[in-house]
Amino acid sequence: MARPRELNQEVLDKARTYLNEYTTSIPSRVGLALHLKIHRDTIYDWESKADKDELCASFSDILGEIDAEQEQKLFDKGLTGDFNSTITKLMLTKHGYSDKTQQELTGANGGELTIQIVRFGDKQ
Numbered sequence: 001m002a003r004p005r006e007l008n009q010e011v012l013d014k015a016r017t018y019l020n021e022y023t024t025s026i027p028s029r030v031g032l033a034l035h036l037k038i039h040r041d042t043i044y045d046w047e048s049k050a051d052k053d054e055l056c057a058s059f060s061d062i063l064g065e066i067d068a069e070q071e072q073k074l075f076d077k078g079l080t081g082d083f084n085s086t087i088t089k090l091m092l093t094k095h096g097y098s099d100k101t102q103q104e105l106t107g108a109n110g111g112e113l114t115i116q117i118v119r120f121g122d123k124q
Contacts, residue, residue: 007046007055011036015062019069025083026073027066071095 005011018035019027033040043063050060071092078088089099107113 005038005042007053007059009055012055012058012062015059019062019065025077026070028070029063029066032063032066067095 014036015032018032022031022035024031029043030040033043046056047060047063049056051057074083074088074091074095077083078085078092089097105113
């Protein structure tokens with residue numbers, strides 16, 4: 001990878017070009033890093049400065065669009081079976097999707113749950 005460089009309008013234009021013309025199945029941050037010939041840590045560094053720098057804010061917006069495009073493609077292609085379901089499921093976790101369920105137990109009338117532990121052989 002090339003040395004990290006300063007973010008400028010030329011880099012923003014190249015990032016926008018990547019988003020509009022990516023040639024892989026889905027856009028990604030690592031794909032953007034390869035396109036820009038920078039280390040992906042530089043991408044995260046520029047994104048972290050979005051609230052302090054106008055160019056970084058614009059770059060962060062492009063990253064948001066890449067993430068949204070990726071999520072939409074994964075969702076659509078995953079549903080149609082065009083993408084491997086295991087990889088799609090894994091990648092969608094990065095967008096907040098999960099197949100976990102959570103249950104909350106409560107006692108009578110929504111009150112506290114009372115648990116009584118009885119050892120085998122003990123009489124109540």
